[in-house]
Amino acid sequence: MVEARTRPAWAEVDLDAVAQNVALLARRVAPAALCAVVKADAYGHGAAPVARTAIESGAAWLAVAVVDEGLELREHGIAAPVLVLSEVMPDAAEVLVRGGLTATVTTRAGIDALAAAARRAGTRAHVHVKVDTGMHRVGATPEEAAPLIDAAEAEPALRVEGVWTHLAVADATTEEDRAFTSLQLERFDKVVAALRARPPLLHAANTAGAVAWPAARYDMVRCGIGLYGYAPSRAIADGSAGADVASFVGSLRPALTLKARVSEVRELDAGERPSYGRRRALPERGVVATVPIGYADGVPRRLFDAGCPVLISGRRRPLAGVVTMDQLLVDCGPGARVARGDEVVLIGRQGTEEITAQEWAERLGTITYEVLCGIGPRVPRVHAGRGVR
Numbered sequence: 001m002v003e004a005r006t007r008p009a010w011a012e013v014d015l016d017a018v019a020q021n022v023a024l025l026a027r028r029v030a031p032a033a034l035c036a037v038v039k040a041d042a043y044g045h046g047a048a049p050v051a052r053t054a055i056e057s058g059a060a061w062l063a064v065a066v067v068d069e070g071l072e073l074r075e076h077g078i079a080a081p082v083l084v085l086s087e088v089m090p091d092a093a094e095v096l097v098r099g100g101l102t103a104t105v106t107t108r109a110g111i112d113a114l115a116a117a118a119r120r121a122g123t124r125a126h127v128h129v130k131v132d133t134g135m136h137r138v139g140a141t142p143e144e145a146a147p148l149i150d151a152a153e154a155e156p157a158l159r160v161e162g163v164w165t166h167l168a169v170a171d172a173t174t175e176e177d178r179a180f181t182s183l184q185l186e187r188f189d190k191v192v193a194a195l196r197a198r199p200p201l202l203h204a205a206n207t208a209g210a211v212a213w214p215a216a217r218y219d220m221v222r223c224g225i226g227l228y229g230y231a232p233s234r235a236i237a238d239g240s241a242g243a244d245v246a247s248f249v250g251s252l253r254p255a256l257t258l259k260a261r262v263s264e265v266r267e268l269d270a271g272e273r274p275s276y277g278r279r280r281a282l283p284e285r286g287v288v289a290t291v292p293i294g295y296a297d298g299v300p301r302r303l304f305d306a307g308c309p310v311l312i313s314g315r316r317r318p319l320a321g322v323v324t325m326d327q328l329l330v331d332c333g334p335g336a337r338v339a340r341g342d343e344v345v346l347i348g349r350q351g352t353e354e355i356t357a358q359e360w361a362e363r364l365g366t367i368t369y370e371v372l373c374g375i376g377p378r379v380p381r382v383h384a385g386r387g388v389r
């Protein structure tokens with residue numbers, strides 16, 4: 001039994017599941033390389049243990065959103081190449097270079113700042129140029145891209161390793177969305193065709209692109225959500241993107257379980273209304289359990305209105321009132337044999353029952369990504385599997 005020492009609420013992360021998901025993804029996209037996206041603390045799973053597991057299980061690269069995330073990996077002794085997914089502020093270029101991270105550049109100013117930083121550090125900076133083919137978030141326009149890449153190639157302090165783009169709707173399967181992904185890939189191909197030299201790594205696909213769009217794999221794919229065992233969208237999971245795609249994502253295994261222990265138990269009369277706002281009356285006299293995890297930990301207050309249960313004694317039990325900052329209340333029903341210290345599963349399996357991050361996402365009207373990233377830093381991460389280090 002693994003759990004946190006000082007607080008009876010924790011997220012258990014099964015590194016064997018991560019390792020298996022990485023191996024499955026790597027095999028599916030080969031000969032393209034796999035870049036494990038471990039931004040946002042590996043979608044809440046713990047960046048360093050996940051990154052180490054990913055590299056040991058077949059990923060060649062890591063990617064992060066911000067420089068500090070890359071430095072954290074280096075501080076943990078992780079030596080694999082780490083791509084920072086956006087162009088950084090000029091002031092951050094030198095920290096990036098000295099950290100041995102690989103930069104994304106999208107502008108001439110970005111190239112100049114990076115080259116200057118590399119010269120000050122007495123090294124060559126590794127760069128990937130990002131092209132905006134339709135996501136319209138980050139990147140040079142397809143027209144700007146070729147001259148920009150040529151300019152970076154001409155800069156002795158830089159080594160252009162990659163050119164990449166990002167797909168906006170690879171997880172969607174309507175005719176219009178599929179046409180848009182094709183258009184993005186065509187625009188990307190056109191940019192690449194106009195280059196004087198083809199850099200070693202072209203990449204475009206997120207998890208959805210990697211599993212459902214073979215033409216988007218190029219030399220490398222950047223997978224996040226799949227590493228953690230979830231499909232990027234319902235359309236990818238339900239067969240709309242093909243039975244083979246659905247069966248593949250169905251073989252991925254969710255790695256995170258969110259757990260806590262009952263901290264208090266009380267028996268209340270029918271009609272009592274626990275928690276702030278006194279929103280719900282107990283239908284019958286019954287047992288109400290207090291669980292020490294709340295919205296400050298990433299258990300959304302809306303979970304009550306969304307009707308999302310938790311698992312206690314292997315059964316789904318409704319919340320007895322709104323989630324508070326640090327605690328929530330569970331209606332365990334009449335005569336329930338629930339005691340202080342009993343295990344509560346908010347996300348994961350208990351006995352034969354399972355509540356997934358996907359179920360939370362659907363009930364809350366969001367996506368699994370937001371649910372997983374929302375689990376706060378106050379929740380200890382406990383890593384299991386792979387002989388835990």
Ligand SMILES: *Cc1c(COP(=O)(O)O)cnc(C)c1O
Pocket residue numbers: 037039085166205206207208222223224225226232
């Ligand atoms: C987050 C991110 C990814 C990973 O996306 P998933 O859908 O989680 O696989 C890939 N590329 C970029 C640029 C990203 O920002």
